[in-house]
Amino acid sequence: MTAAAPHTGPELAKVPLGPPAPASARRGGLHRLLPRFLPLAPALVLLLLFLAGPIAYCVFIAFTDLQLTGQAEESFIGLENFRRAFADDEFLDAVWLTLVFTVVSALVGQNTLGLALAALMQRASRPVRTLTGGIVVTAWVLPEVVAGFLLYAFFRREGTLNAVLDWLHLPTQNWLFTLPILAVSFANVWRGTAFSMLVYSAALDEIPREITEAAEVDGAGGWRRMWHITLPMIRRSIGTTLMLNTLQTLSVFGLIWVMTRGGPGGRSQTLPLFMYEQAFQNSLIGYGTAVALLLLLVGALFSAVYMRLLRTEV
Amino acid sequence: MRPTAALPHVIALALAAAATLTACGGGSGSDPDTLRVSFKQSTDNNIKVMDTYIAGIKEQFEKENPGKKVELVPIKAPDAEYYTKLQQMLRSPKTAPDLVYEDTFLINSDITSGYLKPLDAYLKKWKDWDQFIGTAKAATRGEDGRIYGVPDGTDTRGLWYSKDIFARAGLPGTWQPKTWEDVLDAARTIKKKVPDVIPLNVYTGKPVGEAATMQTFEMLLYGTGDGTSDPLYDKNSKKWITAGKGFEDSLAFVETVYKEKLGPEVSDALDPNVGTRVRGEWLPQGKLGIALDGSWLPQDWLEGSGHEWPEWSEELGLAAMPTQNGQAPGKVSMSGGWAWSIPAKAANPDLAFEFIKTMQTRANAQKWYIANSGIAVRKDVAGDPEYVRAQPGIKFFTDLVSSTHYRPAYPAYPKVSTAIQEAMEGVTTGDLSVREAARGYDEALKDATGNQVIEK
Numbered sequence: 001m002t003a004a005a006p007h008t009g010p011e012l013a014k015v016p017l018g019p020p021a022p023a024s025a026r027r028g029g030l031h032r033l034l035p036r037f038l039p040l041a042p043a044l045v046l047l048l049l050f051l052a053g054p055i056a057y058c059v060f061i062a063f064t065d066l067q068l069t070g071q072a073e074e075s076f077i078g079l080e081n082f083r084r085a086f087a088d089d090e091f092l093d094a095v096w097l098t099l100v101f102t103v104v105s106a107l108v109g110q111n112t113l114g115l116a117l118a119a120l121m122q123r124a125s126r127p128v129r130t131l132t133g134g135i136v137v138t139a140w141v142l143p144e145v146v147a148g149f150l151l152y153a154f155f156r157r158e159g160t161l162n163a164v165l166d167w168l169h170l171p172t173q174n175w176l177f178t179l180p181i182l183a184v185s186f187a188n189v190w191r192g193t194a195f196s197m198l199v200y201s202a203a204l205d206e207i208p209r210e211i212t213e214a215a216e217v218d219g220a221g222g223w224r225r226m227w228h229i230t231l232p233m234i235r236r237s238i239g240t241t242l243m244l245n246t247l248q249t250l251s252v253f254g255l256i257w258v259m260t261r262g263g264p265g266g267r268s269q270t271l272p273l274f275m276y277e278q279a280f281q282n283s284l285i286g287y288g289t290a291v292a293l294l295l296l297l298v299g300a301l302f303s304a305v306y307m308r309l310l311r312t313e314v
Numbered sequence: 315m316r317p318t319a320a321l322p323h324v325i326a327l328a329l330a331a332a333a334t335l336t337a338c339g340g341g342s343g344s345d346p347d348t349l350r351v352s353f354k355q356s357t358d359n360n361i362k363v364m365d366t367y368i369a370g371i372k373e374q375f376e377k378e379n380p381g382k383k384v385e386l387v388p389i390k391a392p393d394a395e396y397y398t399k400l401q402q403m404l405r406s407p408k409t410a411p412d413l414v415y416e417d418t419f420l421i422n423s424d425i426t427s428g429y430l431k432p433l434d435a436y437l438k439k440w441k442d443w444d445q446f447i448g449t450a451k452a453a454t455r456g457e458d459g460r461i462y463g464v465p466d467g468t469d470t471r472g473l474w475y476s477k478d479i480f481a482r483a484g485l486p487g488t489w490q491p492k493t494w495e496d497v498l499d500a501a502r503t504i505k506k507k508v509p510d511v512i513p514l515n516v517y518t519g520k521p522v523g524e525a526a527t528m529q530t531f532e533m534l535l536y537g538t539g540d541g542t543s544d545p546l547y548d549k550n551s552k553k554w555i556t557a558g559k560g561f562e563d564s565l566a567f568v569e570t571v572y573k574e575k576l577g578p579e580v581s582d583a584l585d586p587n588v589g590t591r592v593r594g595e596w597l598p599q600g601k602l603g604i605a606l607d608g609s610w611l612p613q614d615w616l617e618g619s620g621h622e623w624p625e626w627s628e629e630l631g632l633a634a635m636p637t638q639n640g641q642a643p644g645k646v647s648m649s650g651g652w653a654w655s656i657p658a659k660a661a662n663p664d665l666a667f668e669f670i671k672t673m674q675t676r677a678n679a680q681k682w683y684i685a686n687s688g689i690a691v692r693k694d695v696a697g698d699p700e701y702v703r704a705q706p707g708i709k710f711f712t713d714l715v716s717s718t719h720y721r722p723a724y725p726a727y728p729k730v731s732t733a734i735q736e737a738m739e740g741v742t743t744g745d746l747s748v749r750e751a752a753r754g755y756d757e758a759l760k761d762a763t764g765n766q767v768i769e770k
Contacts, residue, residue, distance in 0.1 A: 068401045070423035070725040157581065177581050261521055263584055265743040280398045281520075282732055 062290040068283035081290035090266060091291065094274035098250065098298065101185055101270050106249035109189030111242055114196025119226070121197075122204055133197075140194030148258030151187040152176070155259070176260055180268035184256045188249060196241050203237035204230065239310040246302045250295065271295045348383045349375075349665050352403070352411035354396050355388040358590050360620020363613050363686050370681075375672045382665065387411050392586050394523040397728075404429040410659035412666040416463055418453040418651050419524055419723050419731070425456040426725040431656045432460035436667045442674060442692075450691035453720065454653045463653030464670050466679070467688030470647040470714040471533055473497070473633040474597065474605040476511075480631070483507040483603070490633045492640040494534070494567055497604070501576040504603040512596060513576045514604045518568055519739035521586040526738055527731040528648050528721065529607055534564035536719045537637035537646035546730065547722035553768040554730060554759055557737075557752035563638060565748045569741040580742055597630065598623045606635065609711035613687040627706035634714060647714040650721060651691070689715065729762035 062081060066074040085091045117136065121129050139147065154160045155175040162172040175183045207230060215225050231238070253272040256262060262269035262277065269277070271291065279288025351372075353364055365388065372384040389399050397420055403409040404424070416424065424430055437443045446465065454463035475489060483504045491497045501513035516530040535545050538560030545560050547553075571577040578596075582588060593614040596602035598621060605611075615623035634645035654673065656666045672678065680695045682688065684704045689712055690696040702709055721727060737755040740746030746754065759767050 067427070068398065069420065069427050069429070070728065072426055072428060157579065174579075174581055261586065263519075263521065263739075264580065265739055265745040281394055282729065283398075283401070 058289055059293065061286055062293050064286045066286040066289075068280070068285055070283065074286065077286075081287050082294070084287065085291060085294060090269075091274060093266060094269050094271050095298070097181055097268065098270040098295075100181055101188070101252075102246055102249050102302070104182070105185040105188035105192070106245040107242065109185065110192040110196050110245045110249070111238075113189060113193045114241070115200045115238075117193065117197045118200035118204055119230070121201065136194040136197055139191055142191070144191075144254040145258055147187070147191045148255045151183075151190065151255075152259045155183045155187075177264055180260045180264065184259055184268050187255055187259060188252055191255065192245060192248065196245060199237055199241045200234065203234040207233050236310065239306050242309075243303055243306045246306070247299050250299050250302070271298070346662060346665075347381055348385055349413065349662055349669055350385045350387055350411040351413045351666075351669065352387040352389060352400065353415040354393075355390040357390060357392055357587060358594055358614070358620065360594070361614055362620065363616070367682055367685055371669070371673050371678065374678075375669055378672065379665075379668065384669070392523070393417070393525070394586075401427070401429065404657050404659065407659040407661070410657040410661075412656065412660040412662045413669055414655055414657055416653050416655045417524070418463070418465065418653055419528075419721055420728055421454055421463055421653060421655065422456060422723050423725045423728050424655075425458075425462050428658055430462045431658045431660065431663055432456070432458075432462055433464070433656065433667070434460050437461055437464075440667075440671060442671070442676070445676075445692045445694050447691050447693060447696075449649070449720065450651065453651060453723070454655075457724070463655035464674060465651050465653045465691050466673070467683050467686065468649050468651035468691050468715075469609045469689055470649055470711045470718050471529055471606070471608050472635055472647060472711065472714060474607055474611065475500075475631045475633060476597070476600055476603055477629055477631050478600055479504060479508055479511055479603045487631075489631060491636045492644070493636050494537075494638050496636065498567075498570060498576065501571070501604060502574070505574075505576055508603070511600070512578050512602045514571060514606070515578055515583075515588075515592055515596070515602055516568060516571055516606050517583075517588065518572070518577075518735075518742045519584045520732065520735040521584050522588060523586075523735065524728075524731055525589055527734045528650060530568065531564055531734050531738060532648050532719070532721065533606060533635050533646060534567050534638075535560055536648065537635065538563055540641065541637065541643060541646070544719075544722055547724065548768050548770065551768050553766045554726065554763045555770045556756045556759060556767050558770055560638075561755070562748050562752050565737060565741050565751055568738050569748055572742045573744065583742060584739065594621055598626070600629075609689060609707070609714075610687045612705060612707060613685065616685070616687075632707060632710045634717075643717050645714070645717050647718040648721065649689075649715065649718040651688075726763045726766075730759060733758035733762055 063076060063078060064074045065071070065077045065080070117132065121132060124132070142150070152159075157174040157177075159175075161175060165172045211229055211233075212225060215229050220228065251272055252270070253276065256268055256270060256273055257276075260268045262273040272295065275288050275291040275295065277288075278284045278291060351368065353368060355365065356363070368386060372386065375384055376382060389396050391399060397417070400414060400416075401424065403411065404414070404427075416430070421430070443464075450465040450468055451461065453468075454461055454465055456462050473491070477487060480487065480489065480500075483500075484507060485500055485503060489500070491500065497514070504511065504513040517526040518530060519526055532546075539545060543549075545558075546555055548555055572580055572583070577583055578588070582591070585591075592602065592605055592607065593611055597605060597611070598615065612626060615621065615626050617624070635647065637644060637646055654670050656663045656670075660666055673682070674692075676692065676694055679692050680690070680698065680701055683690045683695060683701065687705060687707070689708075690701060695701050696712065702712070733755050736758060737746070737751040740751040740754065741748055756767070
């Protein structure tokens with residue numbers, strides 16, 4: 001209360017003591033305005049307590065050398081954690097793997113595949129539509145850990161994929177070991193495509209039939225219609241989907257943790273896994289938190305690019 | 315814009331409410347009649363050794379102390395995650411239990427963090443403390459010379475081998491390798507003659523955590539050189555030693571095991587639950603020739619443990635881990651162990667020490683050593699023929715105490731251990747050569763110890 005006191009003093013003084021005139025009622029005092037904001041108070045308390053509070057605390061400890069164990073007292077060390085990150089090869093590897101993971105699974109995989117599925121489903125017969133939609137959405141509804149285990153079982157040495165390859169007389173390998181980042185990227189595509197598909201299905205339904213028909217009459221083929229009519233018209237949906245896919249993919253932890261634990265030898269260790277390892281396995285909470293903030297920055301960069309794409313409206 | 319002027323009030327009010335809410339959240343551990351005891355539960359659902367033992371002590375304690383209640387707070391997690399969880403609990407008086415189970419390898423680190431309470435005042439008045447052997451007491455002593463935990467046993471390490479697989483491979487029924495090469499040769503023979511089993515398991519890499527460092531790497535490293543000084547830490551200069559020849563040779567041993575495919579598949583070896591598979595699956599089902607592992611394995615095979623395997627003493631042989639080239643003293647072992655400690659933020663420390671006393675009466679201590687295949691740290695129990703006879707293997711592992719080593723469990727040790735695991739993982743996957751891994755260790759060591767390193 002004390003922090004707000006300097007502002008309140010003069011304002012309260014201006015409030016007339018007698019019955020307020022209608023004009024000054026709008027200006028109001030604390031006693032009149034409070035009821036208006038009162039319904040907001042619980043939400044505000046919750047936001048401050050559970051959202052703003054932890055974030056502020058998180059930003060603060062990113063600038064300290066706080067450790068979980070082996071330290072008598074933590075101290076404020078300024079930007080040291082960030083300097084350390086950029087000199088740390090493991091961190092730089094993790095950034096690179098995160099970018100690969102995001103581009104392969106979110107941009108190329110989930111997004112393109114989702115659009116393709118949505119476009120194909122528009123023309124498909126009703127039973128095919130229902131069936132495909134059902135299967136794709138099932139992958140999305142599964143809990144992350146369950147999806148992780150399923151794909152672990154699919155890719156592992158004795159797994160389904162190798163059994164199929166073997167049956168086709170193709171060479172098999174331990175996918176989680178030889179190509180871990182591709183295996184987890186595929187897993188993320190498998191799991192996340194449904195979301196893009198649903199958004200794009202809705203967007204495609206919104207395109208007025210006349211426009212497509214007009215283009216058809218003008219002799220535009222399937223690809224040309226896609227390029228000149230469909231894509232420009234669902235541009236906003238593309239932007240939104242890209243942004244949501246990217247942000248979600250950047251923070252994928254459970255899927256990779258279950259499948260590879262970031263291994264072998266850190267070859268599928270994306271930033272969230274690196275952060276977990278530093279903070280909780282190496283006990284370097286301060287450093288781990290700094291990495292978390294850097295991850296936030298990567299997300300912000302991606303978002304900025306998409307916002308820019310969205311702004312150049314037709 | 316007058317109406318917004320009320321916003322600061324609302325925020326201030328909200329903050330005040332938030333503060334009040336936070337303030338009344340605590341107090342869960344402040345009931346003076348309830349003792350909260352935290353311990354590590356096995357990740358194998360069938361293993362209930364600790365659960366059964368603690369439940370028995372709880373019953374006895376509640377009977378002897380009417381009106382007091384014991385609340386058990388088991389933490390079910392692999393080692394590394396158990397430590398993390400525990401440390402998080404110890405940070406706040408609201409979550410800190412009254413009694414915790416601490417690995418002695420981490421105890422110094424947690425002492426430095428101020429998580430634990432010195433027990434000297436209690437120990438002075440407890441005459442049983444004189445029964446504890448000196449090395450065990452040293453394991454829970456902080457750098458300030460005070461004692462922070464009561465050890466509940468120690469352990470040693472050696473080679474377990476399957477007599478059946480040895481017979482099928484044409485190897486001797488009683489086996490005692492003299493050098494590392496003897497161990498590798500036996501594994502090579504098994505690989506050739508009995509191709510469907512894993513010849514040799516040595517833990518490796520970060521997923522396995524401290525087990526890789528201690529059960530494998532240090533069992534090798536402390537068997538290099540002349541064995542008179544600690545190869546990791548120089549006591550005189552109080553500095554950590556960078557990777558020398560012994561270090562590289564030890565890494566080369568690990569590399570050989572996985573390069574020649576004498577060990578499990580690399581992907582299995584780097585699975586954090588590989589230890590559970592070794593004890594619950596590979597050894598009992600005859601799928602593993604030789605295991606370099608700890609003295610506690612039979613606790614998983616005892617009656618009431620879930621997968622009983624009373625025949626293990628017939629089917630498995632025991633051999634001491636040899637030194638690198640057979641140099642004196644010829645064999646090597648490492649010892650660690652766990653201890654009961656009282657958190658600095660415990661609500662009922664006095665009651666907690668009473669619980670320790672109940673756990674560590676001579677009878678209960680003996681019961682525990684036998685139940686968890688531990689090596690006794692109480693002299694009166696160690697000398698008791700009933701204890702020695704209670705389980706095959708106890709004599710073998712107790713005899714190893716004479717040639718055992720203790721880890722330099724200083725505060726930096728957990729991070730040094732992680733650096734070792736990283737080097738091991740590098741040579742296991744083949745990502746790094748032995749030399750590269752050793753140089754990587756040197757770098758990580760400087761980081762972990764604040765540059766307190768020395769070349770030797």
